[in-house]
Amino acid sequence: MAELKGWKDLPIGGVVPGGVAAALNKTGSWRAERPVWNEEKCIQCLQCWFHCPDTSIVIRDQKVTGVDYDHCKGCGVCAAICPKDAIDMVPEREGTCAK
Amino acid sequence: MRKVMTGHKAVAEAMRQIEPDVVAVYPITPQSEIAEYYADYVHDGIVHTELVPVESEHSAMSACVGAAAAGARVMTATSSQGLALLVEVLYIAAGMRLPIVMALANRSLSAPINIHCDHSDAYLARDAGAFQVFCESAQEVYDYMLIAQRIAEHDKIRLPGIVNLDGFSLTHTSQVVEPLEDAVAKKFVGVFKPVHPLLDVDKPVTWGPFAMPDYYFELKRAQQAAIEEVPTVFLDVQKAFVKTSGRAYAGFVEKYRLDDADRALVVLGSTAGTAKIAVDALRSEGEKVGLLKVWLYRPFPYQAVASALERVKHVAVLDRAISFGAMGALYSDVATSLVRSQVRPALHNYIYGLGGRDITVEQLAEVLVGLEKVHPDEVLRYIGLRE
Numbered sequence: 001m002a003e004l005k006g007w008k009d010l011p012i013g014g015v016v017p018g019g020v021a022a023a024l025n026k027t028g029s030w031r032a033e034r035p036v037w038n039e040e041k042c043i044q045c046l047q048c049w050f051h052c053p054d055t056s057i058v059i060r061d062q063k064v065t066g067v068d069y070d071h072c073k074g075c076g077v078c079a080a081i082c083p084k085d086a087i088d089m090v091p092e093r094e095g096t097c098a099k
Numbered sequence: 100m101r102k103v104m105t106g107h108k109a110v111a112e113a114m115r116q117i118e119p120d121v122v123a124v125y126p127i128t129p130q131s132e133i134a135e136y137y138a139d140y141v142h143d144g145i146v147h148t149e150l151v152p153v154e155s156e157h158s159a160m161s162a163c164v165g166a167a168a169a170g171a172r173v174m175t176a177t178s179s180q181g182l183a184l185l186v187e188v189l190y191i192a193a194g195m196r197l198p199i200v201m202a203l204a205n206r207s208l209s210a211p212i213n214i215h216c217d218h219s220d221a222y223l224a225r226d227a228g229a230f231q232v233f234c235e236s237a238q239e240v241y242d243y244m245l246i247a248q249r250i251a252e253h254d255k256i257r258l259p260g261i262v263n264l265d266g267f268s269l270t271h272t273s274q275v276v277e278p279l280e281d282a283v284a285k286k287f288v289g290v291f292k293p294v295h296p297l298l299d300v301d302k303p304v305t306w307g308p309f310a311m312p313d314y315y316f317e318l319k320r321a322q323q324a325a326i327e328e329v330p331t332v333f334l335d336v337q338k339a340f341v342k343t344s345g346r347a348y349a350g351f352v353e354k355y356r357l358d359d360a361d362r363a364l365v366v367l368g369s370t371a372g373t374a375k376i377a378v379d380a381l382r383s384e385g386e387k388v389g390l391l392k393v394w395l396y397r398p399f400p401y402q403a404v405a406s407a408l409e410r411v412k413h414v415a416v417l418d419r420a421i422s423f424g425a426m427g428a429l430y431s432d433v434a435t436s437l438v439r440s441q442v443r444p445a446l447h448n449y450i451y452g453l454g455g456r457d458i459t460v461e462q463l464a465e466v467l468v469g470l471e472k473v474h475p476d477e478v479l480r481y482i483g484l485r486e
């Protein structure tokens with residue numbers, strides 16, 4: 001672990017340069033239920049991506065390709081907003097994260 | 100040019116000249132007029148400000164925090180319960196070092212519900228990390244809005260600031276105010292320079308991250324260092340304002356007929372005006388009395404208060420709020436100021452004016468005349484209270 005900095009060496013207001021603090025901190029294990037995306041039902045409206053509070057809907061070439069389970073906390077907003085019921089909330093088993 | 104305006108209009112005029120990018124505000128008595136005046140300026144195209152009519156004061160300060168982090172110059176205003184709802188986010192604004200200037204139209208806190216002036220709202224925000232200024236008149240309100248903006252945005256500070264004006268006695272009372280010309284005011288305040296703006300996508304930063312026990316303490320110490328810089332910057336900015344405006348401000352406190360006084364009052368806000376009349380009346384009868392008015396309330400100017408008061412024999416510190424179960428908040432600060440002085444006055448604490456209860460020239464004169472006869476054990480007293 002890097003040496004801890006003193007109070008005079010910290011950026012103003014505790015900002016983290018690079019904007020990657022959330023990406024470094026994996027929070028997937030907090031989840032009680034995981035969203036499972038069903039590609040065949042998905043109409044690519046991107047409502048799930050738009051509403052996800054943790055930017056955990058993975059987009060490639062402007063299309064949903066899955067869920068970032070390292071950061072999804074299982075809030076279920078994506079499943080609730082989906083107009084085609086293409087996302088199922090499935091209980092996590094024995095505290096392990098689905099991959 | 101001299102104009103007649105209320106304290107609220109003085110706030111709105113200063114805001115118009117500062118012209119923030121974003122004003123997020125929720126109306127509450129007595130502050131509402133500030134929002135109304137500013138909404139008119141926006142509607143009439145006089146200012147180019149995004150006015151966000153939020154659903155609560157908690158949302159007002161939250162919108163201010165977001166906009167300030169995005170890189171905008173941001174202002175708001177509130178009172179009383181609004182401040183109470185907003186204060187959670189005010190701590191966050193200070194911790195994130197966001198220069199949001201807020202007019203606080205001082206009003207009592209419930210219960211019982213009451214819309215009139217006291218300082219319990221300002222005291223509630225005392226430890227939030229915002230610097231605070233108290234004003235005696237509408238002129239001071241206008242002037243210190245401009246001064247506060249420049250302090251808040253100073254490189255070494257970057258903290259929220261509160262300009263206090265007594266509800267109704269300043270907010271709704273018409274007085275003569277001499278504002279600066281628009282161009283002069285704008286030049287004095289200067290151009291806002293954002294720090295780590297969130298909208299600068301080429302230099303991304305994470306704002307408001309989580310801090311574990313290994314860093315929280317250091318970040319709060321850095322915040323303390325920022326507010327400790329306020330006195331130096333305050334004097335510089337005040338001096339620059341005096342040069343620009345010709346006004347006679349000098350220092351963190353105003354000493355009124357205090358140099359040879361053996362008895363003195365210490366007050367915040369508009370009561371200073373009443374106290375000056377009481378002091379003048381007693382001086383004309385040969386009584387050696389004076390007044391100390393505190394402009395800069397947070398950070399508290401301990402040394403300036405000590406040097407102003409240590410040679411006075413009796414000092415009455417007036418608090419316009421009860422700090423339940425403790426001495427008045429201003430009294431505690433004045434007592435702390437004097438604790439290292441070799442010679443120091445007998446200190447007395449008076450609570451007055453709660454919920455808009457009038458404070459009169461006669462009552463203040465009575466306090467000054469009676470100070471030598473107060474029993475030393477009777478430290479906390481009340482002015483104008485029915486037994």
